Amino acid sequence: MxxxxxxxxxxxxxxxxxxxxxxxxxxxxxxxxxxxxxxxxxxxxxxxxMDAAETVALTQAMTRSGDVLRWHNLDDGLGDHPPILDKHSTGGVGDKVSLMLAPIVAACGGWVPMVSGRGLGHTGGTLDKLESLPGYRTQLTRDELVATLRTAGCAIVGASPTVAPADRRLYAIRDVTATVESTALITASILSKKLAAGLQALVMDVKTGDGAFASTPEHARELALSLVRVAEGAGLPTRAIITDMNQVLGHTAGNALEVQEALDYLRGTRRDVRLHTLTRTLCAELLVLGGLAGDMADAEARVDRALRSGEALERFERMVHAQGGPADVGSRSRLPKAPVQRIVPAPHAGWVQSMAVRELGMLVVTLGGGRRTAGDVIDPRVGLSEVCQIGDRREAGEPLAIVHAATEADADDAVAHVHRFVTLGEAPVAAGSVILAAACH
Structure with missing residues (x-):
């Protein structure tokens, strides 16, 4: 042909x-x-x-273009495995949900073989974050992956070159030919890799706003519906939630800083309200979809128990150790720290009205926390912590954020940029919900 x-x-x-x-x-x-x-x-x-039938056909063809994990024939004599579950986000600034969701769902009885990616543009990458931990390996053989799931119930890894190779080549072509912005091609790209992981249920976090790929709620809904319809057309039960990305998610942006926030969350020492709401909801949706809970109330109670008992933290520790990292990340700090830390003082009193989230993400890249070219080496130490949230009140001199930088000059530059990217006003504003639309199905 x-x-x-x-x-x-x-x-x-x-x-x-x-x-x-x-x-x-x-x-x-x-x-x-x-x-x-x-x-x-x-x-x-x-x-x-492309219509739905075309998109399903493209997704399935790209899935079949490489290796597909088969979980029914583990051949280890240990009997049936738990349901194979996963989550995917369309990307945002400060989005460290995967770091908590995988061990929480594992603690609730699922297996989560999460195939994650590197940072792209202004958004951080889950693999880059985990590689802040010394020794953590993102490339595992199939046997190592299964062993990690047996030990921890979750594994966060990079895609093998043999998984959906057609998508790998097509994505590289789209990236340099202004053909990224296609709902059908985005849908096929995301789902071909998820289907290749042999999943039994998937939950999608489709972000919208200044720091998201889908800048408008209408675009986000179009993408969410496409992902759900195509995934289910290909035999994968899926739910999608549309969420807000008009402010940094949580209070950190930057690789090691986000891992530290995730550890604090799992320990229970500090949980940002918006981050907790989103993580808890996505976990609960996945437990219901995977048959591990009868309804959302039951699922949320199971999530709460996994956190309260410490089992979710223990699952994270087991995963990190099984993938080559230290065994005691839950009790000892193993993360690198930037040599320069600088408060960004509020120039005057007021309420936080808005923030240029995409620009804040690019600022982390400029500090060295992301890649401008594929060959760039990431500095895991740098980024932003204690980032203010929309609706917060700040007095003059109080911190809008703390810059973590490699040099004094980088810190000076970043402080000036944060001042431009965060807007203070005289009138209080409502923070708004992190979840903008309930699950699409």
Whole structure:
């Protein structure tokens, strides 16, 4: 089947058949399609769109393009395994929910083989955060992954090069050809990797606002519905929640700082209200969807018990140790600290009205906490802590945030930027809910 004929079909606004989509995906993997041809089809999809059937077919074809985990044949003689569950976020600033959700769900009886990513643009990456812990390995063999799940009930790892290789190539092409912004292509990219993990249930956190990919609630709802419909069309029960990303989630942004906040959360020594509301809700949705709780009230009670008993913290410790990190992260600080820490003082009294969340995320990248190019080395120590929240009252001189930097000059520059990115006003404002729309299904 000639690539140019498939491109022509989509260019002219016609739906592609499953046979045509399979030929495209096969060409991505084998090299039968050139970068120019792949980018042409991607642009045609951006301009003409894909219906639900096309998106399901593309997702399934990309899933089949590489290895797919099969959990029914572990061949270890230990009998049935718990339900295989996972969560995915579309990305935000200060979003460390995965660090808590995986061990909480494990403590409630699930297995969470979470395939996570690196930082992208202004958003942090879960793998980068965990690599702040000395020795933590994000690449595991299948046997190591299963052993970690047996030990901890959860594992947070990077995708193998053999998982959805068609998506890997297509994403690289989209990234440099202005074809990222397609709901169908985003849906297929996310779900092909999740389906390859052999999941039995998935919960999605679709963020909207200044610090999110989906800047408007309408766009977020479109993406959430697409993810749910396509996932369920491919046989994966899924729920999606639309959440706010108009302020930093929690009080930290930066790799080691976010791991510390996650540890404080699991220990129970400090829990930001918005972060706790979102984490608890996503965990509960996943427990209900995975058959581990009868309803949301039951699920939330199980989450609370896992936190209160300390079992969620213990599961996190077991996971970190099984993946090469220290065994005592729950009781001893193992995280690197920046040599320069500087308070950002409020220039005058007032209430926090708004913040430029995307710019704050990019500030963390500028400090060295993210990548501008693929080859950049991340400084895990840097970032922001004690970040104010919308609706907070600050007197003159009180901290809007604390900058963690590698040098005095970096700290000076960051303080000036935070002053520009956080707006104070004379009138109090309502903080607003972190959950904007209930689960889509």
């Amino acid at each position: 000639l690539p140019q004929e498939i491109i022509r079909t989509k260019r002219d606004g016609h739906p592609l058949t499953a046979v045509q989509i399979n030929a495209f995906v096969d060409g991505l993997v084998t090299g039968g399609w050139s970068d120019a041809q792949a980018s042409a089809l991607a642009m045609a999809v951006v301009l003409r769109g």
